[in-house]
Amino acid sequence: MPKTNNKKVSKIVTLRVKLPQIRSECVRVIEIDYNASFLELHHAIQGAVAFDNDHLFQFYLGRHPGQHAYTIGGEPSWNGYNPVNRYRKISISGTWPLPTGYKLYYLFDFGAQWIFQINKTRHNPSF
DSSP states (O other), X not given: OOOOOOOOOEEEEEEEEEETTSTTOEEEEEEEETTOBHHHHHHHHHHHHTOOOOSOEEEEEESSTTOOSEETTSOOOSTTOOHHXXXXXXXXXXXXXXXXXXXEXXXXXXXXXXXXXXXXXXXXXXX
């Protein structure tokens, strides 16, 4: 009897993360499981840009960086806001395809306003 392969096939998505507000545009390419959580994406971006993960953050959709048309996970209640609990349960796979004309943004540090634009470039099966 032939052996069966019980490995689960997942998709790896390639994301282009850019910080458009600085003069020498910072761009990083991240490969992450398509079913990863937004918390995992947050950690991947933090590692890619060598930040210290010491401020609050948020993911949102908008037509431009300054427009928060839709906050992933809903609008936060600022009394006791905990993005770790909010984003560990939400998969990035439910975000795409984005509504026409909208982009995905990652805001880190509400004071400094580090706003990254996230574009999905492709996905590949992984074994």
